[in-house]
Amino acid sequence: MEEKTTRPGPKRSLSAEQIVTTAMDLFDGETPSIRGVAARLGVRPNTLYTYLPDRAALERALVDRLLAEADPDLLLGRRSWRRRIEDYACSLRTVLLRRRGAAALFHSAPMDGPNAMLVGERLLALFTSAGLSPSDASRATYAVIVHVLGSATLTAADLDGHTEEEVVAARQAVQIDPELLPLTAAAWSTTATWNTETQFRWSLHALLDGCAAR
């Protein structure tokens, strides 16, 4: 194994790790591009193709970094299984909302990185400890992933750089015609808060209730 100990040719000036790290740094402020990362590294764009097959590979690596940044250890500890899931979910939501376009990355490629697998394993453990069968635990795991990523992505689209408060206030100010949409008008004060962590926790809670009842 690892027969390629030394190879001819010039030394590599970079590493895949380094590229992904620079992309993460660059991520505060703008969604990273091949050319942007290369510029930051003081290198021509093509150079990156020595380390990555294409842009999708960079995105996959970023996805896995983001999952790790949310701290999968939150899924461990002595708290109840629900608390642990909620804590990691909220942490991941925060991580995804901090960087513009972060949530959207999860939709360009399948999640098969090592951290994705780790998080999956731990979620399975939690649902199993809650009494679910292996099959149901798997389904519940995916349901939670879908909720966190879907929620974060939609909220990221609505925020678009603004703060949560600004968006809620802007939505509050919208006038709904009670003739056309009576129920929407009646519930609008709640609907205006769809992009808040309160809403996030409410729906996650409902989802976990439904999963636990299986």
Added chain:
Amino acid sequence: MEEKTTRPGPKRSLSAEQIVTTAMDLFDGETPSIRGVAARLGVRPNTLYTYLPDRAALERALVDRLLAEADPDLLLGRRSWRRRIEDYACSLRTVLLRRRGAAALFHSAPMDGPNAMLVGERLLALFTSAGLSPSDASRATYAVIVHVLGSATLTAADLDGHTEEEVVAARQAVQIDPELLPLTAAAWSTTATWNTETQFRWSLHALLDGCAAR
């Protein structure tokens, strides 16, 4: 109102409706671009800016068209509130998976079109009929939207042009090391089916259970 009955200047050769319609046609096969739609209409790309402020406006319009194509009337009728939600949700999922990149459109702009409002109103009615308060009905409505869009987007990323069967088979073939990820390995036969309608219905069912319990 509508004081602009007639205006000077040449007749318009197109309409916003027409642009959105050709974009939808073009959508089978490739994700529509300003230049692509213009070419299909036999017109320079800039011409579209007479009718639309920017690409985001086109995407918003497409989102609303997709919501309508899923047939919001499925939310009406005599079936139980759960059946009606499940039927529309599955229909929307199918619509979004039929066109590549359709699901991703929902993440570029807020959903505030007329059909989005209509669907929201009808979901509120269903949850209200299920006994939820206006506030809880609003939260449950968003939870369902998040699930449908999140699930469709993740599945679209995994499918990437392939059929559901192909993806499931490819995932089944993956070998998970039971030493590293015992639970993942044990539940993998189910995990391989995450992108199926069966999984979609399972998690939607769980979510609705949790919402109804409020």
Added chain:
DNA sequence: GGCAACACTGTACAGTGTGCAATATCGAAC
């Protein structure tokens, strides 16, 4: 008929990801 508003075009710019051929650099074999 002149005026002002308007639709549309030509051209252009600043981006994006990425393929290809040339160049420079190294390790290993002779």
Added chain:
DNA sequence: GTTCGATATTGCACACTGTACAGTGTTGCC
């Protein structure tokens, strides 16, 4: 120690993308 082949990096180029700006010609109104 020289040659050879593998390799990293570059310059250049291509095919895209959205969209800004300055014409150019058509039209309704006074």
